[in-house]
Amino acid sequence: MIESAITKLLGITYPVFQGGMAWIADGRLAAAVSNGGGLGIIAAGNAPADYVRGEIRTAKELTDKPFGVNIMLMSPYADDIAALVVEEGVAVVTTGAGNPSKYMAAWKEAGIKVIPVVASTAMAKLMTRLGADALIAEGGESGGHVGELTTIVLVPQICDATTLPVIAAGGIVDGRGVAAAFVMGAQGVQMGTRFLAANECTISDTYREKILKAGDLCTMVTGKRLGHPVRSLRTPFAREYAKHEFGGMPDDELEAFATGALRKAVKDGDAENGCFLAGQVASRVNKMQSAAEIVREVIEEAEPILKGASAWVK
Numbered sequence: 001m002i003e004s005a006i007t008k009l010l011g012i013t014y015p016v017f018q019g020g021m022a023w024i025a026d027g028r029l030a031a032a033v034s035n036g037g038g039l040g041i042i043a044a045g046n047a048p049a050d051y052v053r054g055e056i057r058t059a060k061e062l063t064d065k066p067f068g069v070n071i072m073l074m075s076p077y078a079d080d081i082a083a084l085v086v087e088e089g090v091a092v093v094t095t096g097a098g099n100p101s102k103y104m105a106a107w108k109e110a111g112i113k114v115i116p117v118v119a120s121t122a123m124a125k126l127m128t129r130l131g132a133d134a135l136i137a138e139g140g141e142s143g144g145h146v147g148e149l150t151t152i153v154l155v156p157q158i159c160d161a162t163t164l165p166v167i168a169a170g171g172i173v174d175g176r177g178v179a180a181a182f183v184m185g186a187q188g189v190q191m192g193t194r195f196l197a198a199n200e201c202t203i204s205d206t207y208r209e210k211i212l213k214a215g216d217l218c219t220m221v222t223g224k225r226l227g228h229p230v231r232s233l234r235t236p237f238a239r240e241y242a243k244h245e246f247g248g249m250p251d252d253e254l255e256a257f258a259t260g261a262l263r264k265a266v267k268d269g270d271a272e273n274g275c276f277l278a279g280q281v282a283s284r285v286n287k288m289q290s291a292a293e294i295v296r297e298v299i300e301e302a303e304p305i306l307k308g309a310s311a312w313v314k
Helices: 005-010 027-035 049-062 078-087 101-109 121-129 151-161 175-183 193-197 205-212 236-245 251-258 261-268 280-284 291-312
Strands: 016-018 040-043 067-072 092-096 113-118 135-138 166-169 188-191 219-222 230-233
Touching: 016 027, 016 040, 016 291, 027 040, 027 049, 027 067, 027 291, 040 049, 049 067, 049 078, 067 078, 078 101, 101 113, 113 121, 121 135, 121 151, 135 151, 151 166, 151 175, 175 188, 175 291, 188 193, 188 291, 193 205, 193 280, 193 291, 205 261, 219 236, 236 251
Parallel strands: 016 188, 040 067, 067 092, 092 113, 113 135, 135 166, 166 188
Antiparallel strands: 219 230
């Protein structure tokens, strides 16, 4: 058993978060992870409040354990979702793609644990001053929106920059990654790509097959020109987007070209026009399991590694 400041803060059994993957992390998956002892997270993404409310209520029907909602702050519905989590009494909010400063006071007053995703020490220090409860340090190996620094570089710097518990994310898929995160100073981990192979994950069969068959050089980053880089599988869509991105397509046309591509991957399984978000660890996701098995397995793998670390010290 690995206990940490995160398990105590949130009342969860294992210090494992499931990432807030847009159009993927729904109420069913979040509940399954929470029932398995981790922290399940519903992704608000670019969805309107009514959709997110439905997923929150689905999770409440399926679990009595804590779960969270991830709010993408660049969403046009961010204000609505920020109010919704208060109305619904959500236990935890994680945030990404922006600065949650204007919502922090209301969330804290409602008793919500606020855990922003940070990709720099400056943001870590700001969130600490504003009263965040913990921080997710997400390296650029992760799927979806990414920062510049790798996890092994970012996590120790974030740990040094804050007094808050830190959750490591990006490139973590098994017990070795969990153990490494704790050695770097983290108090927990967040995984996204590994949960794409959870039985309770409702992605399209095409998406799941691409993850299970992915190779070691399976991903690429696009979107840097527009200021929001994204890591996804190397698919016809991703290659075509990269060609337009560096070929001079106007910004508005480039934005329009990508609109709806994630949903086409997740819901429609459109291999040609879908954007299949995935981290660099996709090549090491090679079996289907329940969400609870995934949570338990990575911790059971990490425990002997951490216990055996003393063998190296003479």
